Amino acid sequence: GEDVEQSLFLSVREGDSSVINCTYTDSSSTYLYWYKQEPGAGLQLLTYIFSNMDMKQDQRLTVLLNKKDKHLSLRIADTQTGDSAIYFCAERAYSGAGSYQLTFGKGTKLSVIP
Amino acid sequence: KAGVTQTPRYLIKTRGQQVTLSCSPISGHRSVSWYQQTPGQGLQFLFEYFSETQRNKGNFPGRFSGRQFSNSRSEMNVSTLELGDSALYLCATQRQAGEVNEQFFGPGTRLTVL
Numbered sequence: 001g002e003d004v005e006q007s008l009f010l011s012v013r014e015g016d017s018s019v020i021n022c023t024y025t026d027s028s029s030t031y032l033y034w035y036k037q038e039p040g041a042g043l044q045l046l047t048y049i050f051s052n053m054d055m056k057q058d059q060r061l062t063v064l065l066n067k068k069d070k071h072l073s074l075r076i077a078d079t080q081t082g083d084s085a086i087y088f089c090a091e092r093a094y095s096g097a098g099s100y101q102l103t104f105g106k107g108t109k110l111s112v113i114p
Numbered sequence: 115k116a117g118v119t120q121t122p123r124y125l126i127k128t129r130g131q132q133v134t135l136s137c138s139p140i141s142g143h144r145s146v147s148w149y150q151q152t153p154g155q156g157l158q159f160l161f162e163y164f165s166e167t168q169r170n171k172g173n174f175p176g177r178f179s180g181r182q183f184s185n186s187r188s189e190m191n192v193s194t195l196e197l198g199d200s201a202l203y204l205c206a207t208q209r210q211a212g213e214v215n216e217q218f219f220g221p222g223t224r225l226t227v228l
Contacts, residue, residue: 030215031215033217035219041221041222042120042202042204042219042220042221042222043204043206043219044219045216045217045218045219048215048216048217050213050215088157090157090217092215092217095170096170097169097170098164098169099162099164099169099170100162100170101147101159101162101170101172102147102149102157102159102206102217103159104149104156104157105156106156107156
């Protein structure tokens with residue numbers, strides 16, 4: 001089955017860049033997502049990348065996709081204290097009968113030091 | 115445009131009881147997926163509904179069931195509750211337009227089983 005791996009913790013200073021890494025195993029994944037979860041809240045879609053792309057930039061967020069190594073990263077430029085949260089990487093893969101499902105990593109807890 | 119809504123937000127039940135959770139998707143979204151989030155197992159896929167039909171089911175016991183109505187609203191039911199069912203239950207709806215595929219999550223229902 002599919003498995004998505006992320007490091008569990010990342011600590012950065014305010015103003016620095018954060019890079020959160022993720023590896024996935026299903027080469028047929030069509031979309032890869034990054035979600036943010038703040039304490040007590042649901043998942044907020046930050047960005048996603050289609051599998052035929054190598055990079056996607058959206059304001060302070062840059063997603064890089066290395067399909068050969070099945071590696072995905074999320075870079076947050078000028079990290080702010082409000083970016084402190086858990087970040088989940090997820091892959092969308094076909095699971096049959098016209099259905100797709102998301103498989104999530106365990107999440108990376110980002111702590112921003114003022 | 116209103117986001118994904120889930121009711122209730124919090125629920126406390128005792129072992130052996132049953133519970134029904136509700137999810138209203140974003141207008142126009144016909145696919146609803148359910149996920150269970152626990153500290154130990156992370157985010158796990160429960161099932162997906164599309165046009166009132168279950169298209170896909172995760173690896174959960176038969177005590178977990180769901181349905182979808184003609185207006186795309188979905189409910190999930192858990193019968194004979196166990197302590198281990200305590201979790202955050204999230205529903206997600208998706209928008210597909212060409213190469214755009216966005217999966218939006220609701221705020222979740224926090225279920226505590228005593």
